[in-house]
Amino acid sequence: MTFSNLRNEYPDFPKFIHQAALDPHLDEDSLNRLCDISKHFNFSGFCTNLIRLPQARLRLGQLSQTKLIAVISFPFGSIPTTLKIEQAKWAISQGAEELDIVPNFFALSQNNINFFAEELAELCELDVPVRAILDIARIPIDVLSSAIEASIEAGVYGLQSGNGFGPAISKKEIQKINEIVRGRCAIKAVGGIKSLNNAIELIETGSTQIGTSYGEELMQTLREHHKNEF
Secondary structure: HHHHHHHHOOHHHHHHHEEEOOOOOOOHHHHHHHHHHHHHHHHEEEEHHHHHHHHHHHHHHHHOOOOEEEEEOOOOOOHHHEEEEEEHHHHHHHOOOOEEEOOHHHHHOOOOHHHHHHHHHHHOOOOOEEEEEEEOOOOHHHHHHHHHHHHHOOOOOEEEEOOOOOOOOOOOHHHHHHHHHOOOOOOEOOOOOOOOHHHHHHHHHHHEEEEEEOOOEEEEEEEHHHHHHO
């Protein structure tokens, strides 16, 4: 897609963006600035870790169109289910409106798909939208298919391609998820999304959300191209 067509095809481009604030070294002023940017552009989500939730909730305010998203058991999911549930409940008590949860990859690797699904199902009962963060770059296609089916059966609102560590997400990987999902849940692309071209390509491939630390830069690029149209 050309930039000139973007305005017509995706007039609400900011609604695709989930601004990430997951750097453990992010200072208070930087977090506040990212919250302000997210509100200014009306990004659909602001994603941060548990320790940052109270500050982010305060800065975003109670009436923001930008949903506050908490990551649970991030980044590897390697804690007992009871602790994941406690993390999720605490996040909700602090104002989290959606949860991006890392599931039990050990259960998945042991072919214990029932336990994998049951844990997600318990978390989906907490009455906020849940995304399962899958590590698609490291999961074989047959196992990935089982994980996606189990996640959808458990009641997830969406799937996230990864935790943002490792290689950048590719168009091919989103296509792979999209082929299995077949429109049954949302798809959030995450991992090294720094350019507007990349974001557009992933949206066209099937992503319904883009998780990125570069929300402001994407919007600046978009605005520059719109200016150049006239």
